[in-house]
Amino acid sequence: MEEKLEHQFVSNLEKHQNIVHKICRMYTNDQESHNDLFQEITIQLWKAYPRFRGDSKFSTWMYRVALNTAITLYRKSKKDIRTQDFDDVSFRIKADEYNDETEQQLKLMYKAVKELSDIDKALVFLYLEDQSYKDISETLGISEVNARVKMNRIKKALKNILNP
Template sequence: MDKNLENKFLEELDNHQNIIHKVCRTYTNNESAHKDLFQEITIQLWKAYPKFRGESKFSTWMYRVAFNTAISLYRKNKRDIDTGPIFDNMKELEYKEYNDEQDKQLDLLYKAIHSLNDIEKALALMYLEDKSYNEIASTLGITEINARVKMNRTKTKLKNILNP
């Protein structure tokens, strides 16, 4: 692959790495699974990057790949991740630790989010990221109206979980 494309990918990945951490935190329950999922999402992003046309923001595209990877990986309960030679010629990517003990309220929120279904998890995460309904709809491949309806239902569900 072209070295410039490789460098651009690494730069974008480094700038938006927190997105992957957030998806990992939403779909995993421990650090080992978090790291495994982080690695798998990174691999899938790298494999899909040559097809990224820039028609959406990199971060929106990244969310879509990350969500799809997380959902498919954990629906299949796949634990063996084959990295293959993908990173052989790439610079070392520094794994930035994600501290999930900074805020007890945040921990409660993530516990509540873990009880949601896969689509609701994605909606909640993008809502917390202040994504527009248009971006949410685009990322999830649904209409904006459907995104609004699903978001309202997800908010109500979260409120009921957090305040029984």
């Protein structure tokens, strides 16, 4: 039974691991922190997996566990984290794929999102992942109406941050 459970877990994790990587990118600034957070989320997912009842999609459950883990660790270690700023990292992108204006806009957007509260950051992440408000509400444990209202407020806040 344990072997079957492990196989199902590994299969689901491999299928949806991009969710965890995206969350790690949202809450860390360097590769070492990203790897540590990815490992911690994987451990928490494995510990919680026997209690996954299948009432929701695996990906929805995974978002919830991963975001809760990231938020908890982020709050615990906020004062101790030494990270490399995103601007200091150099990327190798083919010249035809690189658009400086788009890159600058993305940097500004990420900077603005990092100013939001942990829960608002998670809501933006799920919204940008094209999750439905129903899935967002399930993942964050809030009502669908509350998710919509919060997202509208966040959009206004981001506009104010980006266009002072």
